[in-house]
Amino acid sequence: MTEPHVVGAGMIDFGELYEQSFDDLLESAYLSLLENVDKGVDPSDIDAAWYGTIDIANEGSSGSAVAHATGLFETPITRVENACATGSDAFRNAAQAVKAGDAEVALVIGAEKMTDSTEGLIASAALERLWRGRGVTMPAYFGMRATRHLEEYETTREQIAEISVKNHENGTKYPHAHQQFECSVEDVKESPTVSYPLNLYDCCPVTDGACAVLVTSEDRAREFTDDPIRVAGYGLASDTFQRGAPEALTNFPATRQASSQAYERAGLGPEDVDVAEVHDCFSITELITYEDLGFCEEGKGGQFVDEGHPHLDGDKPVNPSGGLLSKGHPIGATGVAQIAEIFEQLRGEAGAVQVDAPEVGLQHNIGIGRNATGAVSCVNIMERP
Amino acid sequence: MSGPRYDRTKRQDQRLIGFECQACGWVSFPEEKRTCKRCGDAPAEMEEVQLQERGEIQTFVVQQYLPDDIETPQPVAIVDLPQEDGDGEPARAYGLLTETDLEEIDVGTEVVARFRELFSDGERPIDSFKFSVPREEKA
Ligand SMILES: [Zn+2]
Numbered sequence: 001m002t003e004p005h006v007v008g009a010g011m012i013d014f015g016e017l018y019e020q021s022f023d024d025l026l027e028s029a030y031l032s033l034l035e036n037v038d039k040g041v042d043p044s045d046i047d048a049a050w051y052g053t054i055d056i057a058n059e060g061s062s063g064s065a066v067a068h069a070t071g072l073f074e075t076p077i078t079r080v081e082n083a084c085a086t087g088s089d090a091f092r093n094a095a096q097a098v099k100a101g102d103a104e105v106a107l108v109i110g111a112e113k114m115t116d117s118t119e120g121l122i123a124s125a126a127l128e129r130l131w132r133g134r135g136v137t138m139p140a141y142f143g144m145r146a147t148r149h150l151e152e153y154e155t156t157r158e159q160i161a162e163i164s165v166k167n168h169e170n171g172t173k174y175p176h177a178h179q180q181f182e183c184s185v186e187d188v189k190e191s192p193t194v195s196y197p198l199n200l201y202d203c204c205p206v207t208d209g210a211c212a213v214l215v216t217s218e219d220r221a222r223e224f225t226d227d228p229i230r231v232a233g234y235g236l237a238s239d240t241f242q243r244g245a246p247e248a249l250t251n252f253p254a255t256r257q258a259s260s261q262a263y264e265r266a267g268l269g270p271e272d273v274d275v276a277e278v279h280d281c282f283s284i285t286e287l288i289t290y291e292d293l294g295f296c297e298e299g300k301g302g303q304f305v306d307e308g309h310p311h312l313d314g315d316k317p318v319n320p321s322g323g324l325l326s327k328g329h330p331i332g333a334t335g336v337a338q339i340a341e342i343f344e345q346l347r348g349e350a351g352a353v354q355v356d357a358p359e360v361g362l363q364h365n366i367g368i369g370r371n372a373t374g375a376v377s378c379v380n381i382m383e384r385p
Numbered sequence: 386m387s388g389p390r391y392d393r394t395k396r397q398d399q400r401l402i403g404f405e406c407q408a409c410g411w412v413s414f415p416e417e418k419r420t421c422k423r424c425g426d427a428p429a430e431m432e433e434v435q436l437q438e439r440g441e442i443q444t445f446v447v448q449q450y451l452p453d454d455i456e457t458p459q460p461v462a463i464v465d466l467p468q469e470d471g472d473g474e475p476a477r478a479y480g481l482l483t484e485t486d487l488e489e490i491d492v493g494t495e496v497v498a499r500f501r502e503l504f505s506d507g508e509r510p511i512d513s514f515k516f517s518v519p520r521e522e523k524a
Contacts, residue, residue, distance in 0.1 A: 137448060137450075137451065139446070139448070139450070140446045140448050140461055143446035144444045144445065144446050144463060145444070146446075147444045147445055147446060147492065148443065148444035148492060151444070151491075151492040152492075192449070193447075193449050194449055194450055195446045195447065195448045195449060195450070196446055196447035196449070196458075197446070198446075240422065241463065241477065242422060242477055242478075243411065243422050243423045244411055244412075244423065244474060244477055245423075249443055249444055249463065373479070
């Protein structure tokens, strides 16, 4: 057993990349990674790859898409699909293989083309699954937590909107973000209703993107960089509100499970986290996640944002990159990009969104599956060695 | 969309029959399961329970953006349906709301199941329950 380390990251600008194919996106992320590894990496060093994608645009459903885009045909490539936690779970799987000593240098790459088939996606969520899901679309599923959170705690609509304001402000300073604009609490509240109580500016945009990171063993990490970042822990869990737990109406118990696993493996707690990239597909999701990750008490997410803790200059900066709300959420790429962002932060390379000398970073995705009634959550924790 | 997947739970669905785990009391609805989603008992001993038509909204949203053939605004709620004999745990289900003003809905609002065509599967109407605020209580 060895300690897995991240030694490089290759990010592309997220956006509406209509002209680019899946292969183009993968190729760009891969080339960007090769370019950005401090001491370089020879493709022949890569002995395994994990590919995160939901492949919404149906370009091909195996790991061979990565072989085509990179030329790594003789290398084992595994495709991972785990709802919106796809990218972070691909990373988790690579880290496990490196930890076990079975792969020494692993490529993690995630890609998604969301703009090719938005209509198909919405139609399939709402129609194909109407029976069991009863027409519950993504915004509805998260909006239900918002309604109940507003009712049960002292959470206000303004506190929820404030998260979107914060993330859009951060996004204007992050070069790869899809949407580069600032907005006010009033703008959020006055934007069109998508699914009461959520408005348009509470929702992440529809975005294409790709990202790649390189994971290797402790022994070999310094072949690639003098500044590797250790993977300290990871966790994964599922849940559904149908199990009847009252906290599932306001929160995501799967995140509590996944983060407990990750904290325990890392020997760290929420108080040790210096910077976090968390799932903010909707503004309310981030508010709930503060509570689920243990950054604050249950029901206090609104107060947590009010007090400025998750702001760029706060004591627990969350989503300095602008989060999914401004960066976009190309599903398979999302988690890998968050890993790349934490890697940058821990190395002090995050530019205008750099937080003050972080030692420990946390990455989190939550995904909806099973006709919108189930949730999968993945948490990875990284640390300066 | 194929027919069988809607037929599978037709009986439970149209007669509001749930299945109670004898190990932990969790109620599966509308599907009958042989494993318990809460306690993991497998195989679980599940006993048929009759649910009430009247339940309580736990939380809800009002959907605005849906495919063209679905009417908007479309309220949808999580509703707890108690067991007919008043004992044990309620079943927790998604429900579309119908014949209800948006102002009438809130967390804790009592609603009653009404059997309606949920949507049409090609030529075939798919019937199930929707919820509405009981008529006699409407202002
Ligand atoms: Zn049970």
